[in-house]
Amino acid sequence: MDLNKPTATCDRGLLNRYLDGELEHNEIKTIQDHVALCEDCLEVLKRNRLFAGALKSAVAREQSGINFDALATRVLMRRNRRPSDWKIRLLERVRLKRFYIPAVSFATAMILFFVVYTPESVPTSPSAIITSFSGEISSVTIMETPNNRQTILWFNEISADNGKAHGSQNS
Amino acid sequence: MSNSLKDDFWSEERLVFGLVQGQEEAYNALVRQFQNRLFGVAYGITQDREESLDIVQEVFIKVFKKIRYFKHEAKLSTWLHRITVNQSLNIKRSWKRRFKWFHQTIEMEADVHKPEPYRLSDLPETRYQEKEFEREFAKALKELSTDARTVFVLKELEGLSYDEIAEVLNIKRGTVSSRLFFARRELRKSLAAYLDKEQKNGSQ
Numbered sequence: 001m002d003l004n005k006p007t008a009t010c011d012r013g014l015l016n017r018y019l020d021g022e023l024e025h026n027e028i029k030t031i032q033d034h035v036a037l038c039e040d041c042l043e044v045l046k047r048n049r050l051f052a053g054a055l056k057s058a059v060a061r062e063q064s065g066i067n068f069d070a071l072a073t074r075v076l077m078r079r080n081r082r083p084s085d086w087k088i089r090l091l092e093r094v095r096l097k098r099f100y101i102p103a104v105s106f107a108t109a110m111i112l113f114f115v116v117y118t119p120e121s122v123p124t125s126p127s128a129i130i131t132s133f134s135g136e137i138s139s140v141t142i143m144e145t146p147n148n149r150q151t152i153l154w155f156n157e158i159s160a161d162n163g164k165a166h167g168s169q170n171s
Numbered sequence: 172m173s174n175s176l177k178d179d180f181w182s183e184e185r186l187v188f189g190l191v192q193g194q195e196e197a198y199n200a201l202v203r204q205f206q207n208r209l210f211g212v213a214y215g216i217t218q219d220r221e222e223s224l225d226i227v228q229e230v231f232i233k234v235f236k237k238i239r240y241f242k243h244e245a246k247l248s249t250w251l252h253r254i255t256v257n258q259s260l261n262i263k264r265s266w267k268r269r270f271k272w273f274h275q276t277i278e279m280e281a282d283v284h285k286p287e288p289y290r291l292s293d294l295p296e297t298r299y300q301e302k303e304f305e306r307e308f309a310k311a312l313k314e315l316s317t318d319a320r321t322v323f324v325l326k327e328l329e330g331l332s333y334d335e336i337a338e339v340l341n342i343k344r345g346t347v348s349s350r351l352f353f354a355r356r357e358l359r360k361s362l363a364a365y366l367d368k369e370q371k372n373g374s375q
Contacts, residue, residue: 015353017299020326022333047366048355054308059211059328062220066210071224072202075231079198 008043009034019048180204183247190238202231205248208329209255215324218261218313226258233258245338252329252339256321304365311361319354326351 011031017023018031035041181189181200189197206227213223213230233254241250312320325336333347340347361364 012356013348014353016355017348019334020348020351022348033224043370047362049361050366051308051358051362054305055215055312055324055327058309058312059214062223063207063211064212066220068203068206068210071206071210071227072199075202075206075228076198077234078228079235085373106198114323 010038012044015041016048019045086165088102187238187241187243187247190234191241198235200357201234205251206231209251209339211328212252212255212324215328216256216317216321217262217318222262223259226262228252229258249335249338252325253341254333256325256339259326260317260321300369304369309364310321311358314361315354315357319350319357322347322350323354325356 011034014023014031015035018028022056035045083166179200181197181204185198186201186204190201209230210223210227213226214220217226230251234251241247286353312323317324320338321340325331325339331339333344336342336347337344
């Protein structure tokens with residue numbers, strides 16, 4: 001017996017709505033008359049009622065194992081220690097995964113970016129002093145920078161009267 | 172909290188009025204009156220006890236925060252049902268939870284927190300058959316789509332009408348009817364082998 005395939009005279013939709021108390025008065029009479037004669041529909045009705053009972057008892061069994069007094073106390077305590085509205089909003093924002101998953105990903109991306117991308121450092125001092133000589137009146141230093149191999153000549157003139165230094169640069 | 176307060180039943184109007192006014196007793200009454208039912212709905216949908224306990228707490232916290240925006244054209248219970256259903260459906264299942272859902276361990280079968288622990292040997296056959304049916308039914312219920320299971324729970328557990336379910340889920344009345352039809356048909360299909368066998372044994 002296949003109880004899932006209604007025959008031409010069996011209306012399982014109507015039977016369903018009958019079970020749910022969603023039928024008009026005249027429809028109720030029709031379905032009751034039909035069920036009285038149709039074994040298949042009667043069995044479907046019985047099974048559907050059995051499922052309703054099974055759901056209720058499964059839930060009741062779970063409910064009976066729960067200390068609802070303790071649950072109520074927990075809930076009410078959470079309400080009582082509720083901080084002001086802006087604090088709640090802030091806490092929620094912090095708690096929300098949808099906020100901190102993107103935040104953490106962004107931070108990771110930034111760290112990776114800076115680890116991988118380090119801009120070439122600009123040399124602040126000459127890489128090599130090729131030669132340097134000094135005398136009583138002036139001194140010349142020839143230096144080389146790594147990028148464009150500029151030769152810089154530095155004249156350091158010391159005037160005889162005040163001892164101040166003057167520098168100049170060539171590239 | 173006194174027992175008289177615990178047993179005191181508040182009408183929806185009184186509850187809403189008290190909640191909007193910020194009356195402490197109204198909050199107590201709301202939690203005491205609805206926690207059991209809302210747990211039932213959450214459990215029916217998620218089939219997970221711990222998850223359902225979390226859901227119930229979150230629902231109340233949400234209600235406390237949003238009671239100011241409660242629209243009086245809807246019933247308070249409809250509003251609570253809606254929040255509970257949404258919370259149950261939106262809950263993001265972690266891998267651990269998914270694992271638990273699909274892989275019931277032996278320890279879970281023996282479930283320590285369930286009352287009336289039983290051993291097969293000291294139970295009469297009928298009791299054993301009942302337990303066997305409960306297990307089969309729980310499996311079949313889990314196999315239903317979430318949409319079908321939600322409608323089924325709201326109808327069979329909470330006894331809501333098609334119109335009330337339609338309002339809770341924001342769907343059409345016809346959709347409620349067809350989802351219920353589908354849910355029951357699927358349950359019958361899943362349990363057909365078991366029930367046919369039982370029927371055969373019973374008629375012998």
